[in-house]
Amino acid sequence: MEEIKKTVKTFFFLIDPDIRVDIFLEEENALHVKARMRDAQVLIGEKGRTLAEIERLLKIIIRKKSEGPLFINLDINDYKKRKADYLRDLAKETAEEVAHTGIEKKFPPMSSFERRIIHKTLSEREDVTTQSIGEGEERKVLIRKNRSY
16 A cells, blocks of 8 residues: 555656645545645646546556555545535535426536436435436436425
8 A cells, every 4th residue: 555655646746746645545445635736727627527537547557556446536626525515515406496396407417426426415315316317428417306206
């Protein structure tokens, strides 16, 4: 694990020596990397796409050094945390509207990370259901009222 941490810190140091990186193992196979920097938008990119690609690149690099599967969650300046909080609130508000009006709602296309947050947030509700529809980058979440309500 120490070699993996060193690799991640070196990766970010080569991008910008001023990036602060905290790495911790939340579960046996889940590595969380939190980075802080001044101009975070450069590494986050439009709609978090650059962040997702950097995370994917880190997975490729680290898989070669790890023994067994290792999940990697990269967040820069709490972008993903803030995005998840926003999506949870949006999902709850939209579910309330759908439950009240009975009119289904579609979200705009979302990444799998974003769709998973919507599904998980509403999974305990019995009055609405969620479903992913579409293909590829056009995949989105549909919320509809549960017929038994």
